Amino acid sequence: METAECQDAFELLKNKLVTKPVLQLYGSKLTLRVFCDASQVAILKQTDSSGNLHPVSYYSRTLRSYEKNYYITELECLVIVDALDKFYYYLHVKKFIIHTDHAALVWIKNVKNLRGRLFRWSLKLSMFDYEVKHLKGTGNVEADMLSRHPAAQYIQHSVHLLELDEIKTHQNLDNLDNSKYKKINDVLVLKKKHLFKIVVPSSLRRKVLQNAHEQFRHPGTQKMINQITPQYYWLHINQDISVFVKHCDPLVLAGSSYLAKRQPGTLNLALWLTTANRILRLYISTSDTSNEFITLVVIILRVYAPSWFLIKVHHSIKDGAGNLWYFICSSLYLPKKYPDIIEPVISPSAYFGDPENMLLTMLTVERCHIRTFAARRIIKAREIGPDDNFVRRFVIPAANFRATDYIDLIDWQVCKVTPSTVLRHISCHELLKMIQDEMPMDGWDFIKFPSHTQAVE
Numbered sequence: 001m002e003t004a005e006c007q008d009a010f011e012l013l014k015n016k017l018v019t020k021p022v023l024q025l026y027g028s029k030l031t032l033r034v035f036c037d038a039s040q041v042a043i044l045k046q047t048d049s050s051g052n053l054h055p056v057s058y059y060s061r062t063l064r065s066y067e068k069n070y071y072i073t074e075l076e077c078l079v080i081v082d083a084l085d086k087f088y089y090y091l092h093v094k095k096f097i098i099h100t101d102h103a104a105l106v107w108i109k110n111v112k113n114l115r116g117r118l119f120r121w122s123l124k125l126s127m128f129d130y131e132v133k134h135l136k137g138t139g140n141v142e143a144d145m146l147s148r149h150p151a152a153q154y155i156q157h158s159v160h161l162l163e164l165d166e167i168k169t170h171q172n173l174d175n176l177d178n179s180k181y182k183k184i185n186d187v188l189v190l191k192k193k194h195l196f197k198i199v200v201p202s203s204l205r206r207k208v209l210q211n212a213h214e215q216f217r218h219p220g221t222q223k224m225i226n227q228i229t230p231q232y233y234w235l236h237i238n239q240d241i242s243v244f245v246k247h248c249d250p251l252v253l254a255g256s257s258y259l260a261k262r263q264p265g266t267l268n269l270a271l272w273l274t275t276a277n278r279i280l281r282l283y284i285s286t287s288d289t290s291n292e293f294i295t296l297v298v299i300i301l302r303v304y305a306p307s308w309f310l311i312k313v314h315h316s317i318k319d320g321a322g323n324l325w326y327f328i329c330s331s332l333y334l335p336k337k338y339p340d341i342i343e344p345v346i347s348p349s350a351y352f353g354d355p356e357n358m359l360l361t362m363l364t365v366e367r368c369h370i371r372t373f374a375a376r377r378i379i380k381a382r383e384i385g386p387d388d389n390f391v392r393r394f395v396i397p398a399a400n401f402r403a404t405d406y407i408d409l410i411d412w413q414v415c416k417v418t419p420s421t422v423l424r425h426i427s428c429h430e431l432l433k434m435i436q437d438e439m440p441m442d443g444w445d446f447i448k449f450p451s452h453t454q455a456v457e
Contacts, residue, residue: 021054033046059082092127099135168187170204171201197231208232212224224241
């Protein structure tokens with residue numbers, strides 16, 4: 001957070017830049033150089049008798065609304081034209097050098113058949129006697145320091161999301177590769193873009209994301225990146241922030257009262273078609289999960305959610321669990337220690353491939369209209385089935401529909417019958433009453449078949 005000391009230091013720095021010995025008076029016999037950057041910053045410098053460069057004048061401005069649509073070459077040329085206008089009285093009678101990090105502008109004096117604004121600007125530049133030299137972006141620090149030096153962002157967005165002692169403890173427990181980092185005050189840091197960033201161990205990354213998301217009132221992806229990355233670092237941090245923001249509802253609010261407060265409306269059944277969501281919903285509703293299952297869910301939410309939430313169990317793959325395990329193994333980011341933990345949970349379990357179990361998962365949701373929707377489907381299937389010991393597989397209707405219209409969207413003629421092992425002993429009346437009374441899932445007297453027990457317990 002910005003403090004009085006920060007403001008005093010900033011004012012002191014500004015004063016140093018515009019006074020001696022940094023800023024010097026113009027010398028008509030000294031070589032002049034203009035340093036430009038596309039962020040609309042330019043510095044006029046001159047070389048003194050000792051060969052040192054000193055600024056003579058500064059120039060910057062914000063882009064106008066229509067200028068924001070210019071492509072990069074036009075922006076780089078625009079700042080040169082504006083800078084020469086600003087420094088006209090210093091430059092119009094002598095030769096000078098323009099330094100730019102955009103290589104294409106080196107040839108602007110010799111390019112033929114220019115059109116539009118580039119042609120007009122080239123005519124304007126022809127009034128001056130200049131030479132354009134390319135300067136690599138990493139070397140163009142004079143202009144960059146006034147527009148986008150990381151320190152400015154660091155001061156503006158610095159926020160304490162973790163306690164120092166907490167960081168030290170978890171860094172020691174996480175066995176980080178110390179050879180890549182530097183230790184300052186017993187905290188591992190990484191120097192990147194002239195800043196020392198705290199290396200966040202995997203056990204604290206979710207906490208950083210949650211704290212930032214709450215403190216800054218659910219910001220967008222770019223704002224979260226601007227707030228976190230100047231001070232904290234871990235591999236693929238931008239990707240993790242993007243995933244967290246996109247899926248903030250299930251990630252942040254899982255198990256909270258928020259879901260119960262949401263009003264019934266359009267039900268997107270496509271959400272229930274992904275194995276990742278089935279695991280997520282099961283995790284939300286289950287109070288007694290094993291450590292292995294929790295580990296699996298954490299991996300999904302942190303690393304694999306971006307692609308997994310788009311993965312559907314393909315009709316040609318009979319084993320939904322095997323399909324899920326294939327995508328786990330194919331990931332480049334899966335730590336080697338996790339397959340041994342995940343495989344016993346996923347591989348032998350039929351829970352993740354059975355549509356009936358999808359209905360059971362829907363019964364665990366806090367939103368009443370979704371629970372009612374699943375229960376009524378089971379009841380309807382029983383009513384048209386050969387006896388009360390069977391429940392029919394349902395046909396997935398359109399992706400988005402009103403929950404109250406579910407009955408008209410089911411093609412019962414093409415439904416296939418499958419045993420209702422878990423709900424066989426519960427009558428339709430009891431099932432509907434449990435839904436209406438909003439009985440929590442852990443209070444239901446389920447007869448658990450092996451795969452369900454394995455997944456839940």
